Amino acid sequence: MSQRTRLPSESRQVPESPVEGSLEVRGATLRFRQEGQGPAVLVVGSSVYYPRTFSAALRASCRLSFMDLRHFAHGNGSGLAKGITLNAYCEDIEAMCVELGLERFVLMGHSHHGNVALEYAKRYPGRVSRLVLIGTPPCDVSRTLEAGQHYWDANASGARKTALEQNHALLDESAMASLPPGEAFVARYVADGPRFWYDPHYDATPLWQGVPIDTEAFTAFRNFFVDYRFYWRLVDLSAPVLVVMGRHDYVVPPTLWESRLPDLPPVTYRLLERSGHTPQLEEPEAFARLLLEWLGLGKP
CATH class of the missing domain: 3.40.50.1820 (Alpha/Beta hydrolase fold, catalytic domain)
Structure with a gap:
């Protein structure tokens, strides 16, 4: 219904x-x-x-x-x-x-x-x-993952690669483990932003607000x-x-x-x-x- x-x-x-x-x-x-x-x-x-x-x-x-x-x-x-x-x-x-x-x-x-x-x-x-x-x-x-990594290695700028490294360094794995699975999914997605967005510093968090995620x-x-x-x-x-x-x-x-x-x-x-x-x-x-x-x- x-x-x-x-x-x-x-x-x-x-x-x-x-x-x-x-x-x-x-x-x-x-x-x-x-x-x-x-x-x-x-x-x-x-x-x-x-x-x-x-x-x-x-x-x-x-x-x-x-x-x-x-x-x-x-x-x-x-x-x-x-x-x-x-x-x-x-x-x-x-x-x-x-x-x-x-x-x-x-x-x-x-x-x-x-x-x-x-x-x-x-x-x-x-x-x-x-x-x-x-x-x-x-x-x-x-094949998608392989092509994505190759494209990243060959085409991503140094600044973009640095932004990704910094984002990953800020992820607290022990804190991530204590998060609900949906929240952990979003946190990792946002941290991977330099791979997803033209602007490597774009924060996608608001896009996910209120989205239920069945992991x-x-x-x-x-x-x-x-x-x-x-x-x-x-x-x-x-x-x-x-x-x-x-x-x-x-x-x-x-x-x-x-x-x-x-x-x-x-x-x-x-x-x-x-x-x-x-x-x-x-x-x-x-x-x-x-x-x-x-x-x-x-x-x-």
């Missing part, structure tokens, strides 16, 4: 103010948030984190629907984290689409959430009019991609695909995509020069302009 701040019929209209609610699935409570006006865009991952990363310009031109995936959702006590599968994640997205009345829409995913978005699009191609992948690795975890589910989520094969066939998924990467992404380096593009169906690939892993936040105007022009909605 879902919980809403508005009547069910109202979620099927273009919202003029934010609409929030939740959807119960087996093992978790998935929240959603809808903002803006225009064509439907579904952003999968977190209904708390991701609204903080997209600009007002996009909300003026698109109806953005943000939904939780299980690792960033509240568990409901079923203890099912170990049984989480990639197929279950796709079924969760489909259940949310039914709940929100999203029949055909632009699907967007950031980082590994882009991999989930791709897998959903392959299973439900009739739903997805266009697919947007932001900072998404086009391969498995081990057992997160481990299961990461394991989806240990032996992951990134691919699709045009016969199965014909929706146009936009890939947006950041020049200073040392976690999912752009070199990964540059090496894979010849082997994949045609995509629109764009590299933003003053971005790291999260271009929609780091270069909001450039990202909004790029996305809206690709969607055929003109300039923001």
Whole structure:
């Protein structure tokens, strides 16, 4: 059963103010948030984190629907984290689409959430009019980690490397061990900021405020991609695909995509020069302009 701040019929209209609610699935409570006006865009991952990363310009031109995936959702006590599968994640997205009345829409995913978005699009191609992948690795975890380290060693400045060393030196491992797992996850993510952000001193802590982190589910989520094969066939998924990467992404380096593009169906690939892993936040105007022009909605 879902919980809403508005009547069910109202979620099927273009919202003029934010609409929030939740959807119960087996093992978790998935929240959603809808903002803006225009064509439907579904952003999968977190209904708390991701609204903080997209600009007002996009909300003026698109109806953005943000939904939780299980690792960033509240568990409901079923203890099912170990049984989480990639197929279950796709079924969760489909259940949310039914709940929100999203029949055909632009699907967007950031980082590994882009991999989930791709897998959903392959299973439900009739739903997805266009697919947007932001900072998404086009391969498995081990190859991503290897490429990221190589890109860091070869391209990160001395000042950036020093900033990372200083951040890690400030981490008190004994104190970290006493933190709740979700808080420890955020502390390590923030300390690794020089790898994630164009600005090596950017503090991502506010982005994580209020985001529930189920670390057992997160481990299961990461394991989806240990032996992951990134691919699709045009016969199965014909929706146009936009890939947006950041020049200073040392976690999912752009070199990964540059090496894979010849082997994949045609995509629109764009590299933003003053971005790291999260271009929609780091270069909001450039990202909004790029996305809206690709969607055929003109300039923001």
